[in-house]
Amino acid sequence: MYEEYFGLTRKPFEITPDPAFLYASPQHKEALASLLYGVREGKGLLVLTGEVGTGKTLLIRCLLEMLGPETVTAYVFNPRMSVMEFFQAVAHEFDLKGDFFNKIAFLTRLNEFLLEVAGRGEKALLIVDEAQNLSLPILEEIRLLMNLETSEQKLLQVILAGQPEFHRIINFSCMRQFRQRISLRAHLSPLTEKQTKAYIDKRLEVAGLDGGGLFTKRAISLIHRYSRGIPRLINVICDNSLLTAYAMDERRVHSSIVKEVIEDLEGRKLEIATKNAWPRDERDLQKEWSEPRTLERPKRWRWPMAVAIAAMGGIGAWALFTSGWKNLLTFLEEVMRKM
Numbered sequence: 616m617y618e619e620y621f622g623l624t625r626k627p628f629e630i631t632p633d634p635a636f637l638y639a640s641p642q643h644k645e646a647l648a649s650l651l652y653g654v655r656e657g658k659g660l661l662v663l664t665g666e667v668g669t670g671k672t673l674l675i676r677c678l679l680e681m682l683g684p685e686t687v688t689a690y691v692f693n694p695r696m697s698v699m700e701f702f703q704a705v706a707h708e709f710d711l712k713g714d715f716f717n718k719i720a721f722l723t724r725l726n727e728f729l730l731e732v733a734g735r736g737e738k739a740l741l742i743v744d745e746a747q748n749l750s751l752p753i754l755e756e757i758r759l760l761m762n763l764e765t766s767e768q769k770l771l772q773v774i775l776a777g778q779p780e781f782h783r784i785i786n787f788s789c790m791r792q793f794r795q796r797i798s799l800r801a802h803l804s805p806l807t808e809k810q811t812k813a814y815i816d817k818r819l820e821v822a823g824l825d826g827g828g829l830f831t832k833r834a835i836s837l838i839h840r841y842s843r844g845i846p847r848l849i850n851v852i853c854d855n856s857l858l859t860a861y862a863m864d865e866r867r868v869h870s871s872i873v874k875e876v877i878e879d880l881e882g883r884k885l886e887i888a889t890k891n892a893w894p895r896d897e898r899d900l901q902k903e904w905s906e907p908r909t910l911e912r913p914k915r916w917r918w919p920m921a922v923a924i925a926a927m928g929g930i931g932a933w934a935l936f937t938s939g940w941k942n943l944l945t946f947l948e949e950v951m952r953k954m
Contacts, residue, residue, distance in 0.1 A: 616858065616861065617857050617858055617860075617861035618822075620861050621824065621829065621857065621861070621866075622823065622824060622825060623819075623822045623823050623824055624822060624823030625822050625823065626822065626854070627818040627819050627821065627822030627824070627853070628818060628849075628850040628851075628853040628854040628857070629850070629854075630847055630850050630851065632670075632672045632673035632675075632676050633673070633676075634673065634676050634677045634680055635821055636673075636817070636818050636821050637670075637673060637674075637677050638810075638813065638814040638817045638818070638846075640806060640810050640813075640814070642802070642803055642804050643670065643674060643803065645801065646663060646674060646801035646802070646803055647674055647677060647678060647681075649661075649799055649801045650663060650674070650675075650678050650774065650799075650801060651678060651681055651682070652799075653772070653774075653798060653799045654678070654682060654686065654738065654740055654772050654774075655682075655738075657738065657768050657769045657772065658769075658772070658798035658799055659761050659769045659771075659772060659773065659796065659798050660757075660758075660761055660773050660775070660796045660797050660798055661772070661773065661774045661775070661797070661798060661799045661800075661801070662746075662774075662775050662776075662777075662781070662785075662797055662799070662800045662801070663675070663774060663775070663776040663777075663800075663801050663802075663803070664776070664777055664778065664779050664781055664782060664800070664801075664802050664803070665778070665779070665802060665803030665804070666778065666779065666803075666804075666805060666845060667778060667845070667847070668845040668846060668847025668848055669803040669804070669805060669845060669846060669847075670803060670846050670847075671744070671776045671777075671803060672744065672776070674803070675742060675744075675774070675776060682738075682740070685736070685737050685738065686737065686738045686739075686740050687709065687732050687737055687738070687739045687740070688708075688739075688740045688741075688742065689705050689708030689709045689739075689740070689741045689742070690708055690742045690744070691704050691705065691708065691741070691742070691743045691744065692744040692745065693744075693745065694743050694744070694745055694746065694748055694749045694753065695745075695748045696753075698718075698750075698752050698753055698756055699715075699716075699717075699718070701753050701756070702715060702718065702721040702756075703715060703721075705721075705725070705741060706721060706724070706725070708741075709725070709728060709739070711724050711725065711728055725760075725763070726763055726770070729763055729770035729771055730765075730770065732770075733765070733768065733770055738772060739770065739771050739772065740771075740772045740773075740774065741760075741771060741772070741773045741774070742773075742774045742776065743757070743773070743774070743775050743776070744776050744777070745776075745777055745778075746775035746776055746777030746781050747777040747778045747780045747781040747784065748777075749775075749777075751789075751790075754784075754785075754790070754793055755793070757773060757775070757793075758792060758793045758796050760773065761773070761796050779802075785797075804844075805843055805844030805845055806839075806844035806845075806846065806849075807839075807844060808835070808836060808839040808844075810844070811835060811838065811839040811842070811844055811849060812835050812839075814846060814849060815830055815835060815838070815849065815853060818850075818853075828867070829857075829867060829868060830853070830856070830867070830868045831867060831868065831869050831870060833869070833870040834856070834868050834869055834870045834872070834873045836870075837870050837873045837874060837877070838852050838853065838856075838873055841873075841877050851880065852873065852876055852877065852880070853868075855876040855879070855880070856868045856872050856873050856876050859872050859875060859876055860872050
């Protein structure tokens with residue numbers, strides 16, 4: 616919508632992981648070089664961590680482009696599953712033919728496949744995203760997959776990408792065998808304010824902007840302060856800021872525009888829910904994760920029915936003590952006919 620207005624050939628702040636928009640910060644360069652070295656040298660198990668939105672998926676996409684077709688890849692992006700479902704997902708990604716209803720059948724076919732890949736001089740790479748959601752049984756199976764090797768090389772390379780909580784999981788004493796299998800760890804940190812400016816300029820340049828200065832210095836400072844240097848949040852704020860500037864017929868994005876966008880994203884202009892609204896606090900969300908609520912139809916008839924019964928009782932008492940039983944019976948007959 617705003618691309619032509621600002622002289623852009625494409626949208627610069629999409630949240631999809633397009634390798635063309637990679638901003639190679641020092642930590643991104645180091646992490647990418649480490650992963651590339653680990654896969655090419657057959658190091659086995661590699662771990663990539665970073666906060667939500669720091670660019671782990673984008674980095675992996677860039678890694679796959681650099682590895683090329685000589686690396687056969689399986690990508691599991693949602694590992695919240697049972698062990699057999701995990702095996703079936705890996706088999707599907709590697710395009711292994713056959714039905715695998717038990718562990719022995721899967722491991723036999725996988726070992727045959729990996730030997731075929733190695734015989735062609737290629738490498739097999741398994742990437743598991745959202746690794747912090749992996750169950751301990753699946754982590755143990757991944758450790759055992761590292762035993763698939765020849766006397767000269769590992770047959771399977773594995774990259775586990777996840778949030779920093781994954782470090783806490785694998786640092787437990789019961790995970791020491793798994794931890795010893797890790798050959799390399801890489802971590803992505805949030806961007807500094809200087810890197811945030813370079814990140815924004817890089818994406819605008821790739822999108823076709825001729826010259827810089829589209830975002831003012833104060834606007835960039837506010838973007839960094841709100842986003843805390845998380846690239847995904849930077850993209851969301853910048854995209855909305857460009858749209859708002861376009862709607863206001865502004866040629867530059869000023870801090871006032873960014874402030875308005877942040878207020879909209881925070882919902883500060885919306886009506887705040889009452890204190891009794893669900894969820895009341897984070898404990899409600901945690902309970903929802905383990906024990907989902909039963910969705911029931913709201914029983915809106917209870918209060919009106921109670922009021923109606925109370926009114927009928929009051930009127931009945933009045934009729935009883937004023938006109939006697941005859942009037943009360945006549946009143947109740949009329950009420951029954953109306954119902």
